[in-house]
Structures are given as C-alpha cells and as structure tokens.
Amino acid sequence: MAFIKRNVNGSRRSPFAAVLVVAAGLALTGGGYAATTAAVASTQPVSAAASAAQTEEGRKLFLANCASCHGKAAEGSAVAPSLIGVGAASVDFQVGTGRMPGQASGPQLEKKPVQFTEEQTAAMAAYVASLAPGPAIPTEEMLATNGDSTRGGELFRINCAMCHNAVGAGGALTEGKYAPALKGVTEKHIYEAMVTGPQNMPVFNDANLTPKDKKDIITYLKFVESNPSAGGYELANLGPVVEGLFTWVFILGFIIAITIWLGAKSN
Amino acid sequence: MSDKKSLAKASAQEVEHDYATGLAVVAPDAVQNPGMEPHRERMTDKSVKHEKAAARQVAAFFIASIVGSIYSIYAYFAFPLTEELGTVRNNTLFLGLGITLGLLGIGIGAVHWAKTLMPDAEVSEARHQTRGTEDVRARAIEIIKLAENESGFTRRKLIRRSLYGALALFPIPAIFFFGDMNPNKDPQALLRHTMWKKGTRLTKDPNGLPIKASDVTIGSVFHVIPEGLTELHHGKLEEKAKAAVLLVRLDPADLKESAERKSWSYDGIVAYSKICTHVGCPVALYEQHTHHLLCPCHQSTFDVTDECKVVFGPASRPLPQLPITVDAEGYLVAQSDFTEPVGPSFWER
Secondary structure: OOOOOOOOOOOOOOHHHHHHHHHHHHHHHHHHHHHHOOOOOOEEOOOOOOOHHHHHHHHHHHHHHOHHHHOOOOOOOOOOOOOOOOHHHHHHHHHHOOOOOOOOOOOOOOOOOOOOOHHHHHHHHHHHHHHOOEEOOOOHHHHOOOOOHHHHHHHHHHHOHHHHOOOOOOEEOOOOOEEOOOOOOOHHHHHHHHHHOOOOOOEOOOOOOOHHHHHHHHHHHHHHHHOOOOOOOOHHHOOHHHHHHHHHHHHHHHHHHHHHHHHOOOO | OHHHHHHHHHHHHHHOOOOOOOOOOOOOOOOOOOOOOOOOOOHHHHOHHHHHHHHHHHHHHHHHHHHHHHHHHHHHHHOOOOOOOOHHHHHHHHHHHHHHHHHHHHHHHHHHHHHHOOOOOOOOOOOOOOOOOHHHHHHHHHHHHHHHHHHOOOOOHHHHHHHHHHHHHOOHHHHHHHHHOOOOOOHHHHHHOOOOOOOOEEEEOOOOOEOEHHHOOOOEEEEEEEOOHHHOOOOHHHHHHHHOEEEEEOOHHHOOOOHHHHHHOEOOEEEEEOEOOOOOOEOOEEOOOOOEEEOOOOOOEEEHHHOOEEEEOOOOOOOOEEOEEEOOOOEEEEOOOOOOOOOOOOOOO
C-alpha cells in the first residue's frame, strides 16, 4: 500500500489563529445548518482540530486507501456505504481499531492490527468530517472514567447487554455476525461506537444516551474490567452454558471418581 | 479373624431357612447360588510394613484435615471482606479451600482406614420372608376386630357418617385458595391489555423521559416504556413486562407496510413489542443493516422492515406492532393499545 508521507507543520500558524478561523466558520456554516435542519445534538460541524493541510492529507490518504470501495468522493458503492456525514468519530473508530481498511468481505469486518498511524487516522477523520457534519471524536473530558458506574450498569443492561453480555463479554448474532467483547477496548472507541453504530450495531445518539449516560456506561465497563469477578474464575463470562458444562464435566467427574474409589477394593 | 469366620458360618446356616409357610415358587432350573467369591488378602493383611504405612496415611489425612481447619480460620482473617467487591473472591476461595481440606481429610481418612485396616471378610446375610406366620396373622385380625367392636365404628352410624362428611369437605377450602392464586378473574383481559392507550407518550427506559420524533435518527434503537410507568407504586414490573417496546427508525423506503398499517408508523419510525411471541423473552438484539431483530433465548429472528414477521426460529407469530404518531409538541405517542395480545400464544388467542 502506498501511504503518502508528509509532515504536518503545526507551527506555521498560532493556535489562536486556528480558533478564530474555526469560530468564523462555525458562525457561517454551523449556524446556517442549524437554522435549516433539525440538527441532532451529536452532529457537530467540522472538528476544531482540523486544519486545511490535515484535511488535504486526509483526502490523499482516502483516495489511495479507501476510495476503491467508498468512491472517489466518499459517495459509496455497491460494496461499501457512503461516508458523507458519518463524522470523524466513525473514521477514528473504524481505522483506529483496524476494522478499516477491510481485508475480505464476510459476515462481519473484524478487529485487526491497525494499518495507519494516529496522525494518518486523524487526517482521514478530518477529511471525512469536512464532507458533511457528523459525530466528532469525543474529548478527553467526555471519556474520563469518573462517572456513576451503578447508573452506567443499569443503562448498559437496558441498551447494550442483550448483545454485548451483562459484563461486556460479547455474544453471537445472526448468520455469523457477533457483538464483540468490550474488554480492552479503549474509552474513546467505546464512545465512538455508541455514537456512530458501526456495522450492525444500532446508533445511540446524544438524545438517546446523553454524553453523561455514555460516560457512566464507560465508567461501568472500565469498572468491571478492572475489578476481579467476585464469583471467582469467570469462564469467559459466557454464563450458564459454560458454567453448566464445567459442572457436568469436572464436578460430576470428580464425584464419579470418588464413588468408584469408595466402591473399589483395596489391594 | 476367627470371630469373623464363625459369624460367616452362622449367616450361612440362616440361608437354609424353612420356606414351608412361604408362597415362593421354586423353579427347578433356577440359577444356582455361585457361593462366595474366594477371599483375597490385602497387602496390609500380608505385610506389617504395608499395614504401618496405611496407618500413617490415615493419620496423615486426619492431620491434613486439622491443618485445613486451622487454615480456614487463618484465611478468614487474612482475606477480610472490605468495601471493595473483589475481596469476596479471595475470602471465599481460601476459606472454602480450608474447609474443603478439613472435611475431605476426615472423609478420605475414614474411608482409607476402613478399606485398608479394618477387617474385610465377606459376610452373607439371608433375606427374611415377608409373610407372617398363621398365628401372627390370626392375632392381627383379632386385634382389628376388637378395635372395631370397642370403638363402635359399625354400630354408631351417626358418628361414622358425620366423619365421612367431615373427611369429604376438608379439602374443599383448598380449591378456593388455589383458585385465588390466579391473579385475575379473567386472565384474557390481563393478557390482552397493556398500559398503552391513545395519547400515551413513548418514554425512555429507565428514566421515563419523552422522546421527540426528531431525536430518533436512522439506525437508532430506543428502549421504550409507557409514560407514567415509573410513577406506578405497585405492579410496575408486571406492567413493564407487557408494555416494553423497541423503537427503531428506518429509511421509509425500506419499510414494507400493509395498507391497514400504513398509518401506524411515523416517518420510518416503528415501534414493536419487545416480548417474544415464542416464550416471552425480551427481543432486543437489533442489527442495523439487516434490520433483523433477534431473540437471545431461542434465536427467533424477526424482520423489522416486514412488520416483524418471523424469518427464523421457533416463534410462530410476528411481534405485535404499537401504532404510533406524534403529538402537537413533536413527542412520539401511541395511537392506541396493541391491537393483539403481546407475548407467547395462549389457547384463546
């Protein structure tokens, strides 16, 4: 794969200038957009971090690596969806977890080693975000795991646990698809998945789960990840089938062995 | 040893019991008693060295039990339960291991002792006849007749018949008790109606906040409860179990709606009962691209684009659809209750 390498020279402009430019852009495009459409809370205009140079680099990376499926203008094709309006969060999730670029078609595109550097991913995210407003990459503050894990647990059980399992161990869907395990997934990627609904996952926009709800859910997931199971060895957290199998094979086996020993004559 | 042998001889004599009073049919070709297997001496019987080793092993098991019991006391203090949830794990594990060793040590030691060191001579004990002798049987009849005579059971008709009446009536109250366990006089009414009625707002589970149609973007899934459910003082779970709804927005072009259901959706937003029509599990595994709704219990799969018809699995009916619209403020509301009973089939459906 031919990656286009290029140094992003951030020192040419002062950060203050960028803020001014973006503020002006927001007033013009964002304000106009909000006036004409019923904007959903999570869709924000172009991320504040995006600069013209970064967007341009992102466009080149996109053309070299993504356009064969997603189209030259990200308009989509028979094999891949349009990326207009999916937002920076979607690119950051798909590329940042290695799901994109896709390797082979199948029931589900799986997590694999990440193909791009963080800078390249950010550039592509900036490019896709520049096409149309979409969910932005969450800020550090939105991802801090200092929320209410009890409340997060309740929300997780109502909205997520049916597919991802009550403690995020993952589970099967139809025809070879599955909800992946959430252990070890970064806070940022969990947040982005909720906002963008990758692949067959539904979207949980900010009207459904507010940023505070999402923070609580992430807090809960990180809590169960870092706290050992009170019930001992988890057996992959897959629930009664695995636990039952363990009991039938090992515990019952032990009882049978004891019974045979009890009945056997001593030599 | 000699004691054991004389005991064995005594029980062997018992085998030659007198069958004269019995009813046993003795077949001429009955299986012959093969007799006792020859006694096999154990190593502990043959060598003093093995005997002593076995005795040491038994003692070792008992000492292991002592160690286990003391360890469990130590573990109780060494792995205390604190505010942190994870401490339960080590506390239970090590306390349990100590108690296990304490009990298994005694058990295994006792069995090992019995198997290796206690006498193991084979003994046979014959089974007794079950039928009593004629004398005993005659005496029993005599006692029954005497009791009948003295109580006057046959003679005193009033007492006898009133007792029959009492015995016949005492189970009757149970019919009422068990009858009352049915929560509703008419279970059908209970199953046919939910909290939804015309104008009930669709609200989010668990906080009960109303949902604007514009909040439901394409691909979104909302887990919905009827407005007012969170304020119920009793029967909240029963009502939730019937009224839970899944709200999804699709591209209106993807929806295949029959003529009479055209008005049940709002701009691609559809609401379906979350209670599986197979055995009532919550159906909530929604796949955004295939628009399939999967039940986690038995893999019944419903097609949300096609009025939630069953495309796979044991469910035999589509999920009931909740007719929805928006009110003046833009919030989603129900047009009516479900038009069919939610949940699994029942006889009268």
